[in-house]
Every structure is written in structure tokens, then in C-alpha cells.
Amino acid sequence: MSFLLPPYPVIFGQIAMFLVVLLGLVHAAAGMVWVERKEAARMQQRVGPTRVGPFGLLQPFADVLKLMFKENLKPGAADTLLFYLAPLVCATTAFAAFSVVPIGPATTLLGLLDEPMKLQVADVNVAVLVVFAIASMGVYGIVLAGWASNSKYSLLGGLRSSAQMISYELSYGMSLVGVLILANSMSLTEIVDAQGASLLGIPHARWYIFLQPLGFLIFLTAGIAETNRAPFDFPEAEQELVAGYHTEYSSMTFALFFLAEYINMVTVSAVATDLFLGGWYFPFVPPSWGIGWLIFLAKVGALLFFYVWIRWTLPRYRYDQLMTFGWKILLPASVINLIATAAGVLYFGL
């Protein structure tokens, strides 16, 4: 019966990892809903949810239960196939994008496994691009939802979304090319490991946020626009468009859009952590302590909190301001950042 005892084959760890990421994303989304409501309440001098569970912690689960028992409505003139395909596209791409994001260094899980396992679902050597490719598929869910609903508010939301995503995808992509040049790799694991070097004598502090401050700002701004969050939440601007692309959705089809939005936030934060914030490295904490994944989760949590903070602090832009900002400020800034980084690597060997 030796196969019942550790070390187990590494495949068990990978299956467990897959389940952890899947369930972790769902619960991260639920947790974010709670944080969002609590924080919004705090900023508006309310108390927020308090009734379900301690501190209202179980509120998101109560919400999901409520949504499950709601009737699923469909407008009579809607395109049935696309109407139901759209939320699936949104949710699937949101989950899939996280599959190539590493959340910690390779580990044997305290000797449970026979060989070290990478803490990510799939290790791809063009991981950065895969995240982009899948995220760029996510916009179809929103556009199709807008079109298939056959409602003018939904259609306007869908059109706005596609225009916004196209405008910001360029700066989003350009902003991280600087990191790719510095790390000389497209694998997220290798990029994180490159940030484990020392900077100015401080060990594990060569984070790219210090070498690429402009790149990080552009990435974060464009990331907020890509995930349709305030102050760039035009696809669902409720004062003008009711609820934008998901106006006509109810019950669990609506819940899928909601889930996708929060998972996309988690993915953008995780990618930003891997690319700019040193991933699982922290100054003076040697990797041998084995708490890399905790550091990673803490950084992602901080970025997610920043998301909520921004949403309840800044008012929404005007639509023409959004376009002007994207094309005339963000894109030139990312080009300048790229050229400066390339020159720095070429002439000063950064």
C-alpha cells in the first residue's frame, strides 16, 4: 500500500491546483463583492451588509441563492442562441485567462509530492500573450450581449465597450513591452524570477515597478478600462444606459456577467503583480521560507482593494474624455516608455 503514502505523483498536485484556481476565483469574486459593498458603505457613511453571517460575510452567497431562484427572462425579439452564448463567453474567458498566471514558486507542498510542481495550471512560454489573447476574446461576450438583447441601451453599451476595449488594448499591450525587454522573456514565471534579484543592495527588490513606474501606471489605468470598472465603466453607465449591455439579463445569466467582471479584476491584478510588483518576492524574505504564495496573494489583495478604492473615489469620465485620454495621452506615453526602456537596455545595460 505504498502508493497511499506521500510522496504522491506530481499529477495529483496539478489536479488539486486546477481545482484550487477554479474555486479560488469564484470565492475571490464573492469576497470582492463583500469588500466592495462594505467599502462603498464606509465611504458613504453607511454600515453595509451586516445581517447574513458575521460582518455580513455571507452576503454574496445569499445574493447568489437569491439570483438562482429568480426567473430567467428573455426579451421576445432577442436572438436566443447569442443571448445565452454571450454570458458564457464572458465567464469562460474570465476563468481561462487565469490558467497561465503563476501564483507562487515551484514547490513540493512540504514533501507531499515526488517532484516540485509549478503553482499554475499551465506553464506556457508565451504566457503574457496568452492572457492577452483570451482577454481580447472576452469583449465578444459583452458586444454579443448588447446586440442579442435587441434593446437600444444594451446595443449602445456593447458598442461603447468594443470601442473602449480597442482603444485601450493598444496602450495596455505597449505598457508591458518594457517589462518584456527588461526580463528578456515572455514567460510569467521567468519574469517574476528576474525580479528576485537585488536592487541598490536590497535583496529581492528588483521589482519592475521601480524600473518601469510609467509602464505600471499605464498598465493599471488601461487595465481598469479593460475590465470596465469605474471611472471607465461606460459599457454599463447606469445613469445613461440603465445597465448597459446586461440591461436585459436576469437571474444566473446576469450573475455570470457579474462573476466575469470580478474575475477579470482578479486576473488583471494577478498579472500586474507578476509583471510589476515582484510576484512572490519581498525584500529580505528569502524564498526558502516557503511563504511566496502568501506574499503573492497579499499583493493581489492590495491591488484589488485599490480597484475598489478608485471606484468609489473618482467620478466617471465623459465618453469623449475617455477617447481623448486613451489615444492622445496614454498611447504616446506608452510609446515613449517603450523607446526609453529600449534605449536604457541598449546603452546602459539596465
Place this chain on the structure above:
Amino acid sequence: MTLFYLFAALAVVSSLLVIAQRNPIYSVLLLIASFGALSGLYVLLEAPFAAVIQIIVYAGAIMVLFLFVVMLLNAPQEDTEYDVRVHPLMRPGPLKFGAALAVLLAVELVWALSSAPPASAFGPLPEITVTTIGRTLFTTYAFPFEVTSLLILVAMVGAVLMARREEHSGERGKR
């Protein structure tokens, strides 16, 4: 090999459906599916970079614009009884043209298969990385690369010019 046939079949069937059905939105979506299948073929050829770029550029950026235009135009359905009864591909003109194309394709296939050198296995391929692609693109293929970018620039200038002219004539009309 199973995967190859799966992706190939997906690409062929979805490409056929792009022209075989009428709703332009579905055509755009099927074209995206076809691009996805193509990208799967690139993965099987051990070219992950090309596969991902295929998705980002074609499926992600260009097709969003296509969808955008189709949705904005929102082509009204003005089908006559004849239009409904007879599929566009089944009308006399397209039928003749299609038949001619099919004959041409068959002749070409026979010619290509009969005159092709016997198949031989490839040697081991060098690993294709982003570095090698970038290096060849900016050394060996620098000229075609630059010419292509010039072409795209011309197209952009043309589009801007056409948009500007419309605006101009509109102003004159007001006066």
C-alpha cells in the same frame, strides 16, 4: 493527428458556414471560430507565438472592428420571396461561377499531386522563439516588413482623407 483533423474540419466547416448563412453577425462569429481553429493548427505545428498572435490580431482586434461595423450598419432585412426561397449561393450566376472554380480547383489539385516530389520527413526543427522571429523579421525580412507597414500607413491616410472630405462637403452644404 486526431487533433489535426479536428481543427482542420472545424476550420473548413466554419469557413463554409460563413458564406452559407445569411445573418452577418453569425458570419463574423463563424469567421472567429475559423481563426480559432487555425490557431489550434499553429499550436500543433509547435508555433505557439504565431498561434497567440493569430488570436490577438485577427480574432481579437480585427474581428471586433468587423462586428462593430456590422452592428452599426444593422443591415435591414429586405428579402423578397425569391430571396427567401432561393439561397444566394444557389442562384444561376453563383452556381456557374462556383462550378468553374470547382473544376479549376480539381485540375490544380490533380496537377499538384501528380507533379509533387515524393514526401520526406522533416529534420528536427530549431526551436522557434520570439527572439528568432524578431531577429529574422528585422534582418532577412526587413524590406518586406517595412513595405507592408508602408502599405498599412497608406491605407490609414486614405481612410482619414475620405473621412475628412465628407466633413468638408458637409460644411459647404450648410453654407
